[in-house]
Amino acid sequence: MKNNNTKNTGARAKNSIPVHHIPLVAETSVITVSGLHKHFTAPGGDRLPVLENIDFTLREGEIVALLGRSGSGKSTLLRHVAGLLAPSSGTVHYRGRPVEGPNPGTAMLFQSFALMPWLTVQQNVELGLQARGVEPVARRERAVAAIDMVGLDGFENAYPKELSGGMRQRVGFARALVVEPDVLLMDEPFSALDVLTAQTLRNELLALLTHPESPTRTALLVTHSIEEAVQLADRILVLGTDPGTIQVELRVDLPRPRNRHTRGFEALVEDAYESLTGERAELPPTAGTHDPLRAATPLPQADVEQLTGLLEELDERGGEVELAVVSDALSYELDDLMPLVEAAELLGYARVETGKLRLSGTGRGFARADILTRKHLFAGAVLANVPLIATIRTLLMASDGGRLREQYVTDRLRASCPEHGSRQQLGTAITWGRYAELYEYDARDGVLLLPREDRGAGSQR
Known part of the structure; x- marks a missing residue:
């Protein structure tokens, strides 16, 4: 087990927050990056700087987020910590030892799940253990325990194609955590998931990392999402671009669990936004409980011209027709038709009842209008709906x-x-x-x- 000696950090903690709810971070350095520069060489021989003069320390028990725009070198920096890339100059140290190849103290969690489709859940989880030479019986036992830990008990023999996106990322969690790394490296692990699944997995991963008995309590997270960084991290390192440099370090001394309703959360989001863009983010007039x-x-992915064609077809057929008939008439698969139907309903142009699509009076007026009038009607519909x-x-x-x-x-x-x-x-x-x-x-x-x-x-x- 790791050293659990901690100290209180931040003025807020002293004033009102119970100590056991404050991010607890030890002083032991796990990862140290010093004077790191990285450049690549273009086909024409030009030098392309990606990272410049990067210095930071990741301490035991700490979650640090690397926040920046695309092209700021966040993922490149993560791969240097993993030992998958070598610096052009500067150093990366893991517990005082230089990283000169794959870093044995880290495990990587990817955005794309990166599962082997021909292997079962258990076989995917065992891969890292197999690469480290763990014998088969111990490998199976540890994999099953990790699968249970992430809530996939019963899916050991399932293949990735049988799983939802959230379940596949749970397999990624299990595969990374089963090797009991000192540091979990995460490259936008939630960006391919829907909002509810992503939120659930963030909370569950945070619970695993902050559990006092967990062998892995330190993490480095790459993200584009300011709110995700504020929700998860103890510190946020904001990277600039061309080349990537650390512009600002923000401390997140807020109690966990935290969300945008937590006192001080929005202020940190605004601080991070200003650090990222150089401008203060103006809140919408309705910001607060409802933004x-x-x-x-959610807006359906519907083309306006195709929507217009659907409404015209409905009008020509008397304003009411079965969805299957419309689908055949327009040579659309039903799945391809549904975004147009959703758009028509959202804008008040039509509604679905008992399997039939019915044109509203507003929809009939739009279908029969000339081009300029349609634009005016459409503007009113989108502003209202x-x-x-x-x-x-x-x-x-x-x-x-x-x-x-x-x-x-x-x-x-x-x-x-x-x-x-x-x-x-x-x-x-x-x-x-x-x-x-x-x-x-x-x-x-x-x-x-x-x-x-x-x-x-x-x-x-």
């Missing part, structure tokens, strides 16, 4: 110059859906908002803009 950028109804689009429009109207960073919206969306989900949500919102002429989008700079005729009103706030 439309976080709690909005899609909080995400309405909030983007409100923020644009309230901003100086009628501009809103795409990154700001995706950062807040990540609180309620994984990264790929937040990109899809914003992509749909951008497409619908542009069609309705509520805002424009500059893909090169990643900026949402009010239409030119509205910018005067937006900039006079």
Whole structure:
């Protein structure tokens, strides 16, 4: 077992928080990175700097998050700690010894699960033990215990294709923890999961890492999500880009478990955002208990032109038709049709009852309108029924110059859906908002803009 000597850290702890709820961190250094530089050589011979002058220490019992934009070198730094990459200069030490190959004190947890599809759950979990030469009987016993620990008892003989995404990542947890590493290295392990599964697994992983009997109580986490970093970490290292450098270190002296309703949580989120972007994040007018950028109804991935075709087809068939008939008429698989149906329902254009799709009066008016009138009607429908689009429009109207960073919206969306989900949500919102002429989008700079005729009103706030 590890040394559990701890000390109280932070003013908040002294004032009001029970000591046993404070992140407990020993002073023993497990990982030390000193003066690390990394560059790669392009095919033309040019030197491409990725990391520059990285210095940090990971102490025993501590969870540290590496937070930064894409291209800041977070994953590259993680691989240096794992011993999978060698620095161009500088050093990585594990418990005082230089890391000159795969680091024996670490285990890696990946975003993509990285399971062998031809192996069972138990066989996947045993892989690391097998590589370390653990004999078969002990290997099986330890694998079964790890599988039970992550809640997959009964699935030992299942194959990855039989498991949900959350269950597959639990296998990843078991495979990493079964070797009892000193340090768990995590590369965006929750970003491929839906919001509820990700939240459940975060809580369960945190419980495993902070349990006093756990052999693994130290972790280094790579994440794009500011809220995930604040929820899990004792410290956050914010990396800049071109090349990656540590810009700011933030201490997270909040009680666990913690979420955005925990006192001080939002302030740390804003501090991290400012450190990451150089600008203070302006909260939406409705921020607090209800933030439309976080709690909005998920947008179906539906193309406006295809939605228009669906409504026209419904109108031509008398305004009511069975879903299977519409699917055949439009040559759509039913699964491909459903996002359009969901969009029609969300916007109030149609509803599904007893297997039939019925056109509403609003939907009939849209289907029969000319192009310019359709845009006007669509704008009214999305502003009334899609909080995400309405909030983007409100923020644009309230901003100086009628501009809103795409990154700001995706950062807040990540609180309620994984990264790929937040990109899809914003992509749909951008497409619908542009069609309705509520805002424009500059893909090169990643900026949402009010239409030119509205910018005067937006900039006079």
